[in-house]
Amino acid sequence: MNAGPLTRPDVPDPGARNRTDWPRLAARTLGVPAALLLSREADGSRVERPHGDPSLLGALRAGMDRAMASAEPQAAAGALAVPVRDASGTVLGALAIAEPGRAWKQPDLGLLMELAAGAAAELAARDAMTALRDSEERFRAMFEGAAIGVLVVTMDGRIVQTNAAYREMVRLGEKELHGLEFWKLNHPDDTDGNLSLFRDMAAGRRSSYRVEKRYLLPSGNTIWVHLAASAVRDGAGKPRFCVAMVENVTGRKAAEERLRHDALHDALTDLPNRTLFGTRLAQAAARTGDDGAPRPFAVVFLDLERFKLVTDSLGHLKGDELLRIVAARLLACVGPADTVARFGGDEFVLLLDGVGDAVEAARRAEQIQAALSAPVSLGGYEVFTSASIGVALSADGQGHPDELLRNADAAMYHARSLGAERFAVFTRSMHHESLRRLQLETDLRQAVRRGEFRLVYQPIVELATERTVGWEVLVRWHHPERGLVGPVEFIGVAEDTGLIVPLGRWVLREACRQLAAWEAEYPADDPRFVCVNLSARQFGDARLLQEVEAAVGEHGLRPGSLKLELTESTVMRDPDQAIPLLRRFRALGIPIYLDDFGTGYSSLSLLHQLPLDGLKIDRSFVQRADGTAVVQTIVALARSLGVAIVAEGIEEPAQFAALRAMGCEYGQGYLFARPMDPEQVPASLGRPIAVAAS
Numbered sequence: 001m002n003a004g005p006l007t008r009p010d011v012p013d014p015g016a017r018n019r020t021d022w023p024r025l026a027a028r029t030l031g032v033p034a035a036l037l038l039s040r041e042a043d044g045s046r047v048e049r050p051h052g053d054p055s056l057l058g059a060l061r062a063g064m065d066r067a068m069a070s071a072e073p074q075a076a077a078g079a080l081a082v083p084v085r086d087a088s089g090t091v092l093g094a095l096a097i098a099e100p101g102r103a104w105k106q107p108d109l110g111l112l113m114e115l116a117a118g119a120a121a122e123l124a125a126r127d128a129m130t131a132l133r134d135s136e137e138r139f140r141a142m143f144e145g146a147a148i149g150v151l152v153v154t155m156d157g158r159i160v161q162t163n164a165a166y167r168e169m170v171r172l173g174e175k176e177l178h179g180l181e182f183w184k185l186n187h188p189d190d191t192d193g194n195l196s197l198f199r200d201m202a203a204g205r206r207s208s209y210r211v212e213k214r215y216l217l218p219s220g221n222t223i224w225v226h227l228a229a230s231a232v233r234d235g236a237g238k239p240r241f242c243v244a245m246v247e248n249v250t251g252r253k254a255a256e257e258r259l260r261h262d263a264l265h266d267a268l269t270d271l272p273n274r275t276l277f278g279t280r281l282a283q284a285a286a287r288t289g290d291d292g293a294p295r296p297f298a299v300v301f302l303d304l305e306r307f308k309l310v311t312d313s314l315g316h317l318k319g320d321e322l323l324r325i326v327a328a329r330l331l332a333c334v335g336p337a338d339t340v341a342r343f344g345g346d347e348f349v350l351l352l353d354g355v356g357d358a359v360e361a362a363r364r365a366e367q368i369q370a371a372l373s374a375p376v377s378l379g380g381y382e383v384f385t386s387a388s389i390g391v392a393l394s395a396d397g398q399g400h401p402d403e404l405l406r407n408a409d410a411a412m413y414h415a416r417s418l419g420a421e422r423f424a425v426f427t428r429s430m431h432h433e434s435l436r437r438l439q440l441e442t443d444l445r446q447a448v449r450r451g452e453f454r455l456v457y458q459p460i461v462e463l464a465t466e467r468t469v470g471w472e473v474l475v476r477w478h479h480p481e482r483g484l485v486g487p488v489e490f491i492g493v494a495e496d497t498g499l500i501v502p503l504g505r506w507v508l509r510e511a512c513r514q515l516a517a518w519e520a521e522y523p524a525d526d527p528r529f530v531c532v533n534l535s536a537r538q539f540g541d542a543r544l545l546q547e548v549e550a551a552v553g554e555h556g557l558r559p560g561s562l563k564l565e566l567t568e569s570t571v572m573r574d575p576d577q578a579i580p581l582l583r584r585f586r587a588l589g590i591p592i593y594l595d596d597f598g599t600g601y602s603s604l605s606l607l608h609q610l611p612l613d614g615l616k617i618d619r620s621f622v623q624r625a626d627g628t629a630v631v632q633t634i635v636a637l638a639r640s641l642g643v644a645i646v647a648e649g650i651e652e653p654a655q656f657a658a659l660r661a662m663g664c665e666y667g668q669g670y671l672f673a674r675p676m677d678p679e680q681v682p683a684s685l686g687r688p689i690a691v692a693a694s
């Protein structure tokens, strides 16, 4: 056994010290020819140490057995024996002297007992030493063989002993570890707290501590350990060493870390989720600049356009891929102090540090839009995304951070209502707008059920004859409190909420029913028609075709009596999907008109492939003084495509005249008639519209 900290220096090493020859000492002291010491060893064996005349051994032994059994001195003819007892009275052996024929006196007994006390002290010390050796042996075996790492450190922090498990854990040998200050192994970030605990222990203020900390290994790897340290004190209670059990908990830490990460991040993009964003937002709100004033920031709400279209047409996997690409592009747009989060779906939210005014916000929003506008290649398709962006500024001094989020959301809605790829910075009025919108949504839900909608009919006029040939059907909402509400105000909301589907279904049936009623009551030679508007959401609804067929069939309408208007953007959004659907409408004898023509970005080559029956020139071209050239081009285009052409929004006789001169066939506008209630329609039937009167 090496002399190390486990060998307590205050315990004498029995090998280093000669045993006293107690029998010899007794014989000499008392002047007898023979003496014997008998002792019980720790293992139970008996050891005799005789001195002097061997023929007297028998007499010596006889007395001793009695002395040990009774724990009292025994005097017999020729022998005097006394028990050897330790401090607690336990009999450790016996000491006896013999001299045939001697009469023992009291002083003899006194001397022998004193010698026995000396022997007792020696035997007791030897027992203690054996016990200590055993326990040390056991501890050493445990120490070396332990699966857990153990190290012993002096109170000035130097490592003096380590076990195999510890050396394996830190990947260092005994030589490298010996004498090393233990904190050299600590990860620099974890050292301070750990050291102050150790100092408390060295000063005797605590006897143990437990910590979880990181080790930075020479390889550069970091491991997490759980460490339980306790002080080993000397007899005076002063800490002499620190023994620490060290367990590698890297695996558990990693699992914990994973769990915590997952709870705060979006699984698809690994961006912070709503919860973590909330924390960052609260931190940002509490942050101040060098001057002590609150540091400004902006919350940016972002809504991807055309995302649903990607998942609908290319599937969810491609949709996920797109979201990941968008996430990466957004991250590339921000700095280390900013946060990009995903709240689910195609909703991304950014926290931009230091953005203090609308000009800076606009610059950042434009950057983001530019980053998103580059095409994405997905499964062989070039997909274009863009975003509507709403911004709320902390510098506006809006109370709670949550309110900033709501405001950015409201600004985003506002941006979306302005058209594609817009952004808006929140203003107070948007708050009212978003409240109004919420109210509108609620009311709209009930309106469909309560039947608060009415249809109005705006004549479509053949320009050459000024006769009404059909009507565009336009929906109106008779709101119980607000009165008449126009479609511009609620169609968008109905689209967003999906309420457009039941509403659109009702419009279709009601328009067909109404036309059938007029045809029955006021028969005419020329077929008249109704034009019903379809929104993008309805066009994407799988049941649309069946519903149209049912509405026409139910009222026995002639082919061509029901026409559908689709905006250019609805069709051009995804032509590959639109074309087959359009073909099926054509097969059913339902003509399709392209509404608001000129405002979208139809490619001419595509236009040739679309099975269309008519174009409706948007009223912005009809009404613009310089719109003539555009209108002329569209009229020529319609002719080359062999489709009908309707000019919308004719308000002035001059516009009417110009269109007629250009060869535009049909027109619609306040000049002829405003949209009218169905009761007013019969009176206008069968006679030319009174244009001259306007």
Ligand code: C2E
Binding pocket: 458, 473, 474, 475, 486, 487, 488, 491, 504, 507, 533, 534, 535, 565, 595, 596, 619, 648, 649, 650, 651, 668, 669, 670, 671, 675
């Ligand atoms: P739209 O399809 O372009 O309908 C024409 C709009 O122009 C109508 O507005 C009509 O009242 C208005 N208008 C007609 N002549 C003139 C004119 O000479 N001058 C001016 N300034 N405006 C004129 P309205 O009824 O407010 O409808 C607005 C939009 O709402 C429609 O635009 C259409 O996109 C949508 N909408 C209306 N009814 C329905 C419907 O039943 N379903 C769907 N999906 N959308 C509808």
Ligand code: CA
Binding pocket: 472, 533, 565, 595
């Ligand atoms: Ca229309």
Ligand code: CA
Binding pocket: 595, 596, 616, 618, 648
């Ligand atoms: Ca239109």
